[in-house]
Amino acid sequence: MLGYALATGVIFGLYYALVGVGMNLVFGVMRIVNLAHGDFIMLGAFGAFWLLRGLGLSPPLVVAISFAVFFVVGLPLYYLLVPRLFRAREPEMLSLILFFGLSQVIEAVVATLFGNTERSIPSRLLGGKPIALLGQTIPFAWAYTGCVSVLMLAGVYVYLYRTRLGRQTRAIMAQREEAVAIGIDVHRISAIAFGAGAGLAAVAGVFAPFMLGSFTPSLGIPLDLTSFAVIIIGSLGNPLGTVLGGIIFGVSLMLMRTYLSSFADLLPNLVLIGVLLVRPTGLLGRRVRHA
Amino acid sequence: MAPSWLRAALCAGLTAFAMPAMAADAPSEIKIGTLYAGSGQLASASVPLHVALEWWADQVNKDGGVMVKGFGKKIPVRLISYDDQSSPSLAANLTNQLITQDKVDVLLSDSTSVMTASSVPVARDHKQLLFDVTGSSPNFFSPDNKYIVLLGLASTDRYPKSIADFVGQMPKLGIKSVAILYNTADYTAFQALAVRRAVEANKELKLVFDRGVPANTTDYTLLVNNVEAAKPDALLEFGYPANEIAFLHAMQDNGSKFKFLFTGYGLTELPLMKTNGVSDQLAYSYALASSAVYAFKPNYGLDLEQFKEAFEHWVTSHKLPGVEFGFNALAGYQAGLVIERTLQAAESLDQLELRRAVFSLSGNMTTLAGPFVLAPDGSQMGEILPLGQIVPGKELVGEYKLNIVWPEDLATAKPIYPAP
Numbered sequence: 001m002l003g004y005a006l007a008t009g010v011i012f013g014l015y016y017a018l019v020g021v022g023m024n025l026v027f028g029v030m031r032i033v034n035l036a037h038g039d040f041i042m043l044g045a046f047g048a049f050w051l052l053r054g055l056g057l058s059p060p061l062v063v064a065i066s067f068a069v070f071f072v073v074g075l076p077l078y079y080l081l082v083p084r085l086f087r088a089r090e091p092e093m094l095s096l097i098l099f100f101g102l103s104q105v106i107e108a109v110v111a112t113l114f115g116n117t118e119r120s121i122p123s124r125l126l127g128g129k130p131i132a133l134l135g136q137t138i139p140f141a142w143a144y145t146g147c148v149s150v151l152m153l154a155g156v157y158v159y160l161y162r163t164r165l166g167r168q169t170r171a172i173m174a175q176r177e178e179a180v181a182i183g184i185d186v187h188r189i190s191a192i193a194f195g196a197g198a199g200l201a202a203v204a205g206v207f208a209p210f211m212l213g214s215f216t217p218s219l220g221i222p223l224d225l226t227s228f229a230v231i232i233i234g235s236l237g238n239p240l241g242t243v244l245g246g247i248i249f250g251v252s253l254m255l256m257r258t259y260l261s262s263f264a265d266l267l268p269n270l271v272l273i274g275v276l277l278v279r280p281t282g283l284l285g286r287r288v289r290h291a
Numbered sequence: 292m293a294p295s296w297l298r299a300a301l302c303a304g305l306t307a308f309a310m311p312a313m314a315a316d317a318p319s320e321i322k323i324g325t326l327y328a329g330s331g332q333l334a335s336a337s338v339p340l341h342v343a344l345e346w347w348a349d350q351v352n353k354d355g356g357v358m359v360k361g362f363g364k365k366i367p368v369r370l371i372s373y374d375d376q377s378s379p380s381l382a383a384n385l386t387n388q389l390i391t392q393d394k395v396d397v398l399l400s401d402s403t404s405v406m407t408a409s410s411v412p413v414a415r416d417h418k419q420l421l422f423d424v425t426g427s428s429p430n431f432f433s434p435d436n437k438y439i440v441l442l443g444l445a446s447t448d449r450y451p452k453s454i455a456d457f458v459g460q461m462p463k464l465g466i467k468s469v470a471i472l473y474n475t476a477d478y479t480a481f482q483a484l485a486v487r488r489a490v491e492a493n494k495e496l497k498l499v500f501d502r503g504v505p506a507n508t509t510d511y512t513l514l515v516n517n518v519e520a521a522k523p524d525a526l527l528e529f530g531y532p533a534n535e536i537a538f539l540h541a542m543q544d545n546g547s548k549f550k551f552l553f554t555g556y557g558l559t560e561l562p563l564m565k566t567n568g569v570s571d572q573l574a575y576s577y578a579l580a581s582s583a584v585y586a587f588k589p590n591y592g593l594d595l596e597q598f599k600e601a602f603e604h605w606v607t608s609h610k611l612p613g614v615e616f617g618f619n620a621l622a623g624y625q626a627g628l629v630i631e632r633t634l635q636a637a638e639s640l641d642q643l644e645l646r647r648a649v650f651s652l653s654g655n656m657t658t659l660a661g662p663f664v665l666a667p668d669g670s671q672m673g674e675i676l677p678l679g680q681i682v683p684g685k686e687l688v689g690e691y692k693l694n695i696v697w698p699e700d701l702a703t704a705k706p707i708y709p710a711p
Contacts, residue, residue: 001517001520004513004516005513008512008513107330108330111329111330111334113612114612114613115338115611115612115613115614116329116330116334116335116338116613117334117335117338117563117566117613117614117615118335118532118533118536118563118567119566119567120536120537120540120567120568120569121568122540122543122568122569123540123543123544124543129546130544130545130546136516136519136520137516137545137546138512139512139541139544139545140544141544142512211510212509212510212537213508213509213510213511213533213536213537213540213541214509214533214536214537214540214567216330216331216332216334216335216533217330218330218331218332218334218377222507254513257504257513257514258513258517261502261503261504261514262475262502262503262504262505263505264504264505264508265505265507
């Protein structure tokens with residue numbers, strides 16, 4: 001059971017990394033906390049519900065549509081909200097309030113339009129059969145989600161480390177003022193990062209019904225808390241640290257579910273507190289500059 | 292002695308004097324305060340209950356209001372509702388607000404023991420009778436608390452009586468090992484406790500798996516795998532609707548089958564399970580035959596079919612997306628019926644008088660939720676549900692019907708074990 005718990009913990013960890021990476025990218029570039037991130041995931045889940053279950057589209061197409069739509073929606077949303085935040089005296093604190101408000105609005109509108117009843121998507125829509133693993137089985141949907149998570153996280157890596165836009169993004173993450181001084185269009189790069197964060201959240205949302213059982217319009221806040229835990233364990237502001245944070249979070253959760261299920265929610269948060277006490281910058285926090 | 296005509300005149304005069312005074316004292320409306328979870332983990336249980344309550348209030352008001360014995364006339368009811376967002380701390384504040392600011396005449400708790408727990412101490416502190424709709428935790432009831440009555444289902448230590456009794460029959464079916472998987476919230480944990488005691492008391496049965504999960508658990512795949520690894524002959528699972536959906540999804544995803552499966556909410560919220568595409572996992576499973584599927588013969592109010600039709604019409608005509616008929620809708624209507632009869636029997640709106648009035652119904656009223664019987668501490672002793680097995684047929688949602696298998700005197704069929 002230990003081996004199985006560790007293996008499934010890694011799969012869940014990769015998914016939790018996907019859940020958190022968008023929020024961490026936005027924080028890393030803009031130093032703002034997008035508390036509507038969990039609601040973007042929830043909207044992605046609703047989108048998948050209609051596209052997969054309603055229209056019967058193929059899963060890769062649904063992933064592509066979700067990312068593209070939320071990326072495009074994220075761009076004007078950035079220009080509508082974020083530049084105004086930067087003009088405030090304390091943009092980080094103000095961002096908490098602003099995006100919490102946006103989160104509440106999104107949740108309320110979705111609940112009013114579609115109700116609060118649990119929704120779910122049959123895993124068979126992803127195809128495949130249960131996969132044998134260490135004498136037990138895992139749903140095919142988990143393996144599928146794990147693979148998509150790896151691809152998306154690899155995409156973030158390639159974007160940040162192998163493209164010109166990514167280098168500019170990292171420059172802003174390292175020192176915003178210096179990036180402005182050398183002529184980087186900070187708002188353009190930030191808008192792309194914001195759009196990418198929303199797109200990544202939407203892709204995480206597509207797989208939320210398969211990984212989290214069912215979803216309601218209230219899914220957002222718990223996922224914000226999960227995202228916080230994951231990115232703080234890894235490193236706040238370092239998107240790739242999210243992978244480490246996600247895996248630690250996922251493995252902790254699965255170990256607890258296996259051996260002490262009543263307290264399954266406890267250990268990941270204890271790990272979070274422990275990391276904050278021992279390494280307040282997160283496990284991979286050395287390269288992060290303070291804002 | 293005064294002549295009889297003089298006595299009659301005096302009586303008539305006094306009556307004429309008293310009647311306007313009684314009418315003048317009567318409030319223009321009966322304020323009924325309630326909480327509901329419009330969002331959050333418990334919304335799917337709470338919203339149908341609240342919708343049913345709104346429907347009941349509408350019906351009562353169309354009929355001129357509810358008859359209040361103490362005022363000798365019908366008085367319209369006004370529902371004052373606050374959304375507690377599934378937050379127990381917010382529920383405590385809002386209960387306080389209903390009592391101290393809105394000064395409601397009748398106080399209802401939100402659905403579920405999780406949310407009711409917040410309202411119980413507040414109501415008691417303010418000496419306000421809490422009409423507890425479905426908060427069935429035995430922790431709420433004690434001989435020294437006169438300010439709570441349970442309306443919609445038997446208290447949780449009595450509720451699983453049929454399945455706990457049936458555990459004694461399991462060895463006759465060939466069941467030797469049992470697994471229990473439960474949500475650690477009061478409602479489900481107490482049911483699991485009752486069953487655990489029954490298993491432990493039977494020397495022919497062995498408990499091979501016994502795990503609780505946090506109330507917000509929505510992924511059961513690992514847990515279902517772990518249960519399978521324990522190889523039980525019977526699995527008894529107790530959860531709220533969100534847990535059940537996730538649990539049944541996990542079974543579906545893993546291709547898991549159990550020879551004997553009991554679920555706490557699978558039958559109670561069968562339409563919701565159907566909507567989520569997991570009802571096929573319930574074939575040959577067992578559940579308590581909730582009043583939402585088992586037709587009691589009421590002596591007051593609508594019967595199951597009549598209410599279901601009226602509720603679904605209300606949901607459709609008011610465009611309430613995602614609100615499903617099920618036990619919680621029925622519990623909301625049950626709360627309305629009990630309030631209605633209580634006010635018909637109450638001499639005043641004094642809270643202890645309301646308590647006396649609601650106790651006067653005990654043993655004398657059967658609604659679509661079953662016989663209404665209160666224990667002296669206010670907990671519900673009636674509404675004990677038989678154990679059913681969901682088998683192929685056409686009487687329930689989709690392609691299922693229900694066989695009652697326990698207790699023996701109500702049984703309509705023998706249990707089919709192992710599940711095909």
